[in-house]
Ligand code: ADP
């Protein structure tokens with residue numbers, strides 16, 4: 098189902114995440130799918146602010162995961178880009194997914210797909226020819 102079309106700016110992308118956060122019920126796992134530069138991390142920043150995270154959210158590309166606290170819970174943001182073997186991260190991911198007050202956001206989840214809970218939210222971000230983005234819920 099298409100949720101949003103003609104997204105032409107980073108701000109609108111952020112707002113999508115911000116609004117999404119209001120409807121999140123913990124524990125929640127959110128998978129963000131899309132090419133490099135599609136806006137996955139931008140949406141995550143919006144989710145974080147919507148949840149009440151005060152720290153700055155940055156891409157976890159090198160650390161693989163980053164954890165932020167907000168009043169009432171934690172946000173854990175994973176990015177498994179080009180990671181062929183998630184190895185030890187699997188345990189960490191499974192633990193966080195099982196935490197009652199945790200929101201888990203995953204970019205490039207292909208190699209950990211088996212660990213994500215059944216029925217988790219999946220959002221596909223498409224980059225259109227004109228550079229705008231379309232967000233679809235899968
Ligand atoms: P990803 O995590 O999917 O690789 P990012 O969220 O890091 O992507 O965003 C990549 C870049 O694209 C950022 O510089 C951001 O400003 C820009 N961007 C994000 N969404 C849009 C949009 N809808 N239109 C134009 N630029 C965007």
Ligand code: MG
Pocket residue numbers: 137138156176204
């Ligand atoms: Mg990213």
